[in-house]
Amino acid sequence: xxxxxxxxxxxxxxxxxxxxxxxxxxxxxxxxxxxxxxxxxxxxxxxxxxxxxxxxxxxxxxxxxxxxxxxxxxxxxxxxxxxxxxxxxxxxxxxxxxxxxxxxxxxxxxxxxxxxxxxxxxxxxxxxxxxxxxxxxxxxxxxxxxxxxxxxxxxxxxxxxxxxxxxxxxxxxxxxxxxxxxxxxxxxxxxxxxxxxxxxxxxxx
Numbered sequence: 001x002x003x004x005x006x007x008x009x010x011x012x013x014x015x016x017x018x019x020x021x022x023x024x025x026x027x028x029x030x031x032x033x034x035x036x037x038x039x040x041x042x043x044x045x046x047x048x049x050x051x052x053x054x055x056x057x058x059x060x061x062x063x064x065x066x067x068x069x070x071x072x073x074x075x076x077x078x079x080x081x082x083x084x085x086x087x088x089x090x091x092x093x094x095x096x097x098x099x100x101x102x103x104x105x106x107x108x109x110x111x112x113x114x115x116x117x118x119x120x121x122x123x124x125x126x127x128x129x130x131x132x133x134x135x136x137x138x139x140x141x142x143x144x145x146x147x148x149x150x151x152x153x154x155x156x157x158x159x160x161x162x163x164x165x166x167x168x169x170x171x172x173x174x175x176x177x178x179x180x181x182x183x184x185x186x187x188x189x190x191x192x193x194x195x196x197x198x199x200x201x202x203x204x205x
Contacts, residue, residue, distance in 0.1 A: 003080075004087045007071060011091020014067045016099040018106055019059025020044050023052045032105055036199075040107030042143050046199075057111050064092045064115025072119065082120060083167055086154075086174045089116030093178060097185055108185040110147040113154065113178055121157045129153045141200035144189035151182035 020039035024031030027048055031039050034047045041060065045053035071088045072081050089112070096112045098104040118126055129150060137146040155175040162168050183190070192198035 003075075003084060007084050007088040008091040008094075011067055011088040011093075012095040013091075014063050015092035015095020015097075015112060016101065017059070017063050018096070018099050018102060019056045019063070020107060021099075021102060022059070023048070023056050027052060032102070037105075038107055039102070039105070041111055042201075060096065060107065060111035061115045061118075063096075064089060064112035065119045067092065068116055068119040080167070082158075082162060082165075083171050083174070085116070085120045086158075086171060086178075089113070089120070090174060090177060092116070093181055097181065108147070109178075109181055110150060113182060114150060116178070117150070117153050117157065121153075122161060125157060125160070137201060142193065142198055143201050144186055144198060145193060147182065148186060148190070151179045154178045 018039050020031050020041070020043065023044060024034075024039075024047075029047075031044055031047060035043045036046075037043070041053050041057040044056045068085045068089050071084045076082075076084050092112045093109040093116075095106075097106045097109050099106045117129060121129070133146045133150050136149050137143055140146075155172060155178070158168070158171050158175040162171050165171065189198055
């Protein structure tokens with residue numbers, strides 16, 4: 001249990017490295033004052049363009065993947081590495097969403113959640129999640145809708161691969177927290193989707 005807490009805290013401080021905020025400062029703006037006010041990749045894309053968005057996504061992805069992979073291959077043991085990775089990843093998501101030095105105003109956690117997925121899932125399952133996200137966004141042009149689908153991937157992965165594990169219930173609870181955080185961070189997007197006025201990635205509403 002102590003290692004779970006340690007991973008959560010370390011993950012939080014890793015997550016506090018706000019790529020969107022840093023990229024915005026390079027372009028002499030506070031990205032949280034522009035567009036949706038979010039410090040994530042989508043708002044950077046709409047506000048600053050493709051290259052800044054790519055840098056933001058890469059930074060957010062790496063800050064999630066690197067600590068999780070370190071836990072998986074250095075600290076983890078065959079019996080508990082997945083749960084430790086979940087705690088590390090959850091910490092990163094919390095730090096990304098609520099960085100203490102930015103008055104707890106960060107991103108929505110999808111890029112770092114994707115990093116956790118990529119770092120913990122079976123390699124054969126990763127393309128499926130990517131395909132679902134791309135298909136949803138391509139058909140609907142709503143990044144938020146694709147993100148809400150991705151938010152279920154960690155619980156689905158846990159159910160598929162660890163349902164017989166002695167720590168399965170613990171793993172599933174932590175997995176569902178990822179989903180709950182994603183939906184909470186997208187609550188305004190969900191309302192706009194319901195009312196038909198959500199911003200699309202390209203083209204007119």
